[in-house]
Amino acid sequence: MSLSIHVIGLNNTNSQVLEEIAVLVSEAFNADVRVLSDDNVPSEFIDTFRNQYRAEEVLNWVYGKWGGEKVVLAIIEGDGYVEGLNFVFGVASPQLNVALVFTYRLKLWIRNKDISRRVFIERLRKEVMHEIGHVLGLGHCSNPSCVMFFSNTIFDTDRKTWKYCSNCAKKLKSLGVVLRHEYIFDRSANRTY
Numbered sequence: 001m002s003l004s005i006h007v008i009g010l011n012n013t014n015s016q017v018l019e020e021i022a023v024l025v026s027e028a029f030n031a032d033v034r035v036l037s038d039d040n041v042p043s044e045f046i047d048t049f050r051n052q053y054r055a056e057e058v059l060n061w062v063y064g065k066w067g068g069e070k071v072v073l074a075i076i077e078g079d080g081y082v083e084g085l086n087f088v089f090g091v092a093s094p095q096l097n098v099a100l101v102f103t104y105r106l107k108l109w110i111r112n113k114d115i116s117r118r119v120f121i122e123r124l125r126k127e128v129m130h131e132i133g134h135v136l137g138l139g140h141c142s143n144p145s146c147v148m149f150f151s152n153t154i155f156d157t158d159r160k161t162w163k164y165c166s167n168c169a170k171k172l173k174s175l176g177v178v179l180r181h182e183y184i185f186d187r188s189a190n191r192t193y
């Protein structure tokens, strides 16, 4: 089975960033990837008191506009939340085949400005792989290096890799998703001395 993924940039997400993410997901999942942009999230989904998007409503809107058989991954310049959480890095629905990643928090807490783009891209890669993992049927993983580990803070994101641990990779395989081996976490690489 070949996966089809549409990468959608919203609110003027940088086109080079979208290209990098497109290469990432096409490589990791051997997927057919299309990139679309030039659209904005309607302001009706902003909670004006919090100045954040209501993530679940945005997800439904994305599904209504682009959804279907393929996986839709939307990268959104902005911040989002769901009821009960201060913010979310992203949300995903395996039923709708849709994942969203919000970029705002991924740009914070970068100490060294010279490497800020690299750090941002690295974080974005992790959040993209995490949310697509949910779309494909994975839950959270207890291995803090696995990309499916739940990030409570950006420091959790910085600590984990953008790879799936062997357990998560096995589960994906049982669901019919074949991962390129470079995206499977090698236990031996996580030794601490």
Ligand SMILES: [Zn+2]
Pocket (backbone or CB within 6 Å): 130, 134, 140, 150
């Ligand atoms: Zn998650």
Ligand SMILES: [Zn+2]
Pocket (backbone or CB within 6 Å): 141, 142, 143, 146, 147, 148, 149, 164, 165, 166, 167, 168, 169
């Ligand atoms: Zn895992």
